[in-house]
């Protein structure tokens with residue numbers, strides 16, 4: 177039995193409590209939040225759970241094997257470091273921390289302590305994105321030319337990090353995973369409308385090796401909830417819409433070729449386009465958070481993590497830092513360091 181303490185019981189933490197309690201071989205034994213009112217809701221639903229406002233004190237009275245960190249992003253580094261130091265396995269919400277160097281430090285600590293450290297990059301367990309990864313890796317789409325993401329909604333509006341740290345962490349994790357690479361440079365502009373110094377909207381362009389481009393539009397100040405991605409390959413194109421529950425993916429046998437033609441009048445270019453069938457692949461309807469948390473439990477049991485380790489998470493944070501630096505320089509290209 178893996179005994180879990182969930183730290184942070186705001187919007188997202190209670191979903192971890194529910195999910196882990198529904199998985200065989202796991203039990204949420206404790207919940208921690210600095211806000212007593214939020215703890216009250218956990219106590220009401222799960223009366224056997226030890227609730228406390230301080231992690232160290234709560235763990236003084238209950239034994240746990242793993243901590244789930246679901247507090248605001250700016251608090252992740254200290255809480256993860258403390259938990260690993262205490263000998264706990266850790267599943268931390270995205271982004272793992274705010275600096276890539278911190279992510280690497282946490283990774284090294286996890287290795288020293290022989291503990292699992294995983295980041296909750298939940299879209300890497302989203303069945304639509306997993307299917308898309310299969311399509312990309314199979315070569316059916318041809319060479320990938322570019323990806324284009326849109327992720328907007330009205331809220332939730334954060335006070336500790338800007339919208340790029342909050343939302344681009346999802347898209348960058350998907351892009352790095354699908355392309356199996358990290359970008360060589362980032363260029364981004366953003367807008368600050370609600371809170372001084374905190375961007376509410378951003379438009380980022382990332383350049384990956386082999387001239388692959390990724391564009392991300394993200395905003396928490398937008399009337400419409402949109403979670404979409406378009407993948408354009410040399411052979412086929414795919415659209416993904418996370419809000420289309422049954423058929424999130426559409427594979428378009430559609431594209432264009434340009435070939436030089438030679439005639440007595442010299443060379444000219446011939447553009448040929450094709451527009452064949454659209455296929456809606458079957459995608460399982462499973463809850464991504466449940467699949468992610470199962471992956472964590474299996475890693476704890478096996479002592480080995482498949483996806484979302486500290487190295488991968490550091491790669492995501494490196495790009496977030498570059499996006500932020502570029503926004504501060506009004507879109508100047510920045511090489512992720």
Ligand SMILES: NC(=O)c1ccc[n+]([C@@H]2O[C@H](COP(=O)([O-])OP(=O)(O)OC[C@H]3O[C@@H](n4cnc5c(N)ncnc54)[C@H](O)[C@@H]3O)[C@@H](O)[C@H]2O)c1
Nearest residue numbers: 184185186187188189209210211246247248249269270298
């Ligand atoms: N994977 C996803 O799709 C997804 C979705 C939403 C949020 N998140 C992530 O989850 C985290 C939490 O987001 P949220 O929307 O639940 O935020 P939230 O503000 O609603 O909740 C955070 C909670 O943490 C508590 N808290 C703050 N500092 C604490 C501390 N030191 N110890 C204990 N409790 C503390 C707060 O009182 C609050 O109840 C963020 O990192 C966010 O990026 C991920």
